[in-house]
Amino acid sequence: MTKVAHIITRLDFGGAQANTLYTAANLDRSRFDAVIITGNFGTLAHRADGYGKIVFAEKLVREISPLKDLAAFFELRRILKREAPQVVHTHSSKAGILGRLAAYSAGVPAVVHTFHGFGFHPRQGFLKRTFFILLEKFCALFSDALVFVSRSNMETARAAGIGDPAKYRLIRSGVKLAGYPAKTDRALKRAALGLDDSATVVLSIGNTKPQKNPGHFIEAAARLSGTRPGARFVFVGGGKELENLRAEARARGLEKTCLFPGWREDCAELLAASDIFALTSLWEGLPRALVEALRTGLPAVCYATDGVTDILDDGVNGFPVPQGELGQLCSALARLLDDPQLRARLAAGAAATDLAEFDIDHMVRQQEELYCGLLSAKGYKG
Numbered sequence: 533m534t535k536v537a538h539i540i541t542r543l544d545f546g547g548a549q550a551n552t553l554y555t556a557a558n559l560d561r562s563r564f565d566a567v568i569i570t571g572n573f574g575t576l577a578h579r580a581d582g583y584g585k586i587v588f589a590e591k592l593v594r595e596i597s598p599l600k601d602l603a604a605f606f607e608l609r610r611i612l613k614r615e616a617p618q619v620v621h622t623h624s625s626k627a628g629i630l631g632r633l634a635a636y637s638a639g640v641p642a643v644v645h646t647f648h649g650f651g652f653h654p655r656q657g658f659l660k661r662t663f664f665i666l667l668e669k670f671c672a673l674f675s676d677a678l679v680f681v682s683r684s685n686m687e688t689a690r691a692a693g694i695g696d697p698a699k700y701r702l703i704r705s706g707v708k709l710a711g712y713p714a715k716t717d718r719a720l721k722r723a724a725l726g727l728d729d730s731a732t733v734v735l736s737i738g739n740t741k742p743q744k745n746p747g748h749f750i751e752a753a754a755r756l757s758g759t760r761p762g763a764r765f766v767f768v769g770g771g772k773e774l775e776n777l778r779a780e781a782r783a784r785g786l787e788k789t790c791l792f793p794g795w796r797e798d799c800a801e802l803l804a805a806s807d808i809f810a811l812t813s814l815w816e817g818l819p820r821a822l823v824e825a826l827r828t829g830l831p832a833v834c835y836a837t838d839g840v841t842d843i844l845d846d847g848v849n850g851f852p853v854p855q856g857e858l859g860q861l862c863s864a865l866a867r868l869l870d871d872p873q874l875r876a877r878l879a880a881g882a883a884a885t886d887l888a889e890f891d892i893d894h895m896v897r898q899q900e901e902l903y904c905g906l907l908s909a910k911g912y913k914g
Contacts, residue, residue, distance in 0.1 A: 533564070534563060534564050534904070535616065536559065536567070536621060538555065539620060540568065540570050540624050541626045542573050544739075546739065547821075551705055551820075555896050556568050563904075566585070569589055570592070570627075572588040593626075596626075605633060606634075608635075609638050618642060619906070619907070621645070622643070622646070625650070625664075628671065629667055629671050632645055642676050642910065644677045644678075645675050646681070647689065648681055648705065648817040665694065668695075676906050677701055678699050680703075681702075682817055682842050685818075685839060686700055703898045706820075706890060707820050709827055713804045714804045715804070716804045721805040722805050732808070734753075734869075735830075736749055736766070736768065737768045738811070741771055743815055743816075745856075746767055747777075749767050749790070750781060750790055755862050764789060765789060766802070767791070768795070768802060803828040808831055809825035809850075811832065811837075811840065812835055823887055823890045826849055826850075829880070831881070832850035832882065835853060835856065850881075851868075
């Protein structure tokens with residue numbers, strides 16, 4: 533029996549968290565025993581029944597704090613010594629750094645890290661960005677495999693000199709494809725949000741962090757809704773800025789046009805009740821919400837950020853627009869809002885997109901093969 537410890541900073545709503553929980557619950561129980569090690573915070577931290585064993589690392593927090601981070605390193609090392617996994621698989625930047633160092637120090641045979649995006653990005657200052665890249669280069673020395681969810685992220689790492697490309701693996705961030713498109717009463721689902729069934733609904737899904745750039749979503753709603761009274765904009769997701777975004781929408785007279793319903797557990801149904809998907813993220817790994825939207829059959833307008841370009845084809849299933857170019861984003865959305873025939877054609881293209889490699893069970897099987905291959909290469913007999 534191979535024991536696998538997944539280390540993640542927080543169990544919040546998000547793709548990395550959802551994939552980690554699903555993997556832990558769905559590894560082949562005849563061959564693998566899984567444990568999740570996470571900080572004692574996050575929306576999902578105490579709602580993870582059925583996902584296997586969870587161990588809380590009390591010192592592991594998202595914020596950078598040298599003293600707490602040092603304490604978290606020793607805490608993770610103690611936990612790993614006690615749990616004695618054969619494989620450690622880290623996720624997210626903070627857990628990826630501390631977890632890999634702790635795993636190496638604890639003598640774990642195989643160490644894997646998945647980049648669900650990076651802790652560095654072009655909008656950071658030079659010194660901060662350089663520091664984070666150096667950290668990733670250092671931690672790559674203690675990694676037996678570096679997993680990427682998008683080809684774009686893989687090329688970013690290669691260009692930055694992070695790790696040995698021979699250790700690179702592409703394993704997509706998985707989605708339960710069979711659940712899309714969801715079956716729902718479109719009119720009833722819209723009515724629950726206060727939306728008329730005749731409205732053209734532009735939906736986005738994500739947290740309210742600067743990474744997801746919800747301010748551009750509000751601005752797009754402001755620019756487009758004035759001349760398109762039937763357009764409605766819905767940003768599904770929560771976070772610290774949620775109330776501020778709601779207040780901004782009210783202040784701009786958009787409270788009935790641009791909605792922020794917070795976190796929802798019926799996102800698949802909301803996608804099925806919408807007409808267009810939009811994403812204003814400034815950096816990403818590969819957004820699962822885009823995969824879900826295309827699977828649902830929604831044409832998408834997104835900033836051409838990282839992994840977005842892996843699956844969004846211009847004029848085929850939507851429009852990727854240059855990162856941060858709000859004017860072009862609005863123009864692309866306007867084309868879809870104004871032209872039902874174009875919308876229908878791109879919707880058909882979205883539904884026809886080959887997303888087989890994003891199936892979440894395929895993701896789990898790929899990870900199982902990776903774990904076994906790494907241990908076999910090290911001569912580990914279990």
